[in-house]
Amino acid sequence: MSLIIRHCDKPPQTPYHPPVVAAADADPAAAQALARRLGVELCQTTPATGLYLWLDASGLALCQAGRPPMSMRADFISGAQGYRAAHHGHHREAIARACGIRRGHRPWIVDATAGLGRDAFVLATAGAPVTLLERSAVVHALLVDGLQRATTGGAADRTARMDCRHADATEWLAQDVGDESPAVIYLDPMYSGRRRAAAGKELALLQALLMPATDESVLLERARVAAMDRVVVKRHRHARPLDDQTPDYHLPGRSTRFDVYRTRKD
Numbered sequence: 070m071s072l073i074i075r076h077c078d079k080p081p082q083t084p085y086h087p088p089v090v091a092a093a094d095a096d097p098a099a100a101q102a103l104a105r106r107l108g109v110e111l112c113q114t115t116p117a118t119g120l121y122l123w124l125d126a127s128g129l130a131l132c133q134a135g136r137p138p139m140s141m142r143a144d145f146i147s148g149a150q151g152y153r154a155a156h157h158g159h160h161r162e163a164i165a166r167a168c169g170i171r172r173g174h175r176p177w178i179v180d181a182t183a184g185l186g187r188d189a190f191v192l193a194t195a196g197a198p199v200t201l202l203e204r205s206a207v208v209h210a211l212l213v214d215g216l217q218r219a220t221t222g223g224a225a226d227r228t229a230r231m232d233c234r235h236a237d238a239t240e241w242l243a244q245d246v247g248d249e250s251p252a253v254i255y256l257d258p259m260y261s262g263r264r265r266a267a268a269g270k271e272l273a274l275l276q277a278l279l280m281p282a283t284d285e286s287v288l289l290e291r292a293r294v295a296a297m298d299r300v301v302v303k304r305h306r307h308a309r310p311l312d313d314q315t316p317d318y319h320l321p322g323r324s325t326r327f328d329v330y331r332t333r334k335d
Contacts, residue, residue, distance in 0.1 A: 107210065119133070146219050146222045178197050179295075181256055243291055250297050255300075286311075299331050306323070
């Protein structure tokens, strides 16, 4: 297989589904179930060009045939994400502080643009229960596969706090959930600008799969109505606020910042 590229910013969404290719060591029943769920062809050989989902004994990957070949999978316990989980003080990370996590206070957080779950895993590691919403069935399948591998790989205490759902965030947030509304809604819309080479390659791979996203202004509006305490939006450090809505405050980092919109309703 080709180079595995790990994580990126959240991609835009569309219902395009590439075919599933099952390796010789893949579970046939799992491969058939995945292809049936996505409504795509199940193949035994890789295509000469284009995108495909590769399923083998190690899990599920999104791949691009041709030159250069590329592949990516959700991975929480090895690579950069595994190092981050093992060595960082998660209560001190900017994302945790922006979401109001502190010792003795771990609010229910909805990651409305879950993607491959990188930030949600950090929040769950910091002790917060996190509901992950992912609109793309393909990205959701990659996310579920990554969480399953993390569970069996020693991170069950963290993945137990992660509830992954295949759902459109704007529709989910519009539901009347009454007293069960989340305290925090986290948004990580895709932004343009310079990025690390690996992230850029992964983003290009996902852009070949996905098209423009749900109107971000609608998503922010619904999030501000639904969140009981705050909405947190991840932005490039020099980007304008989402939908030009000025936050109550922000926490800056070297390349990103977290804009915080207070919505206190109690």
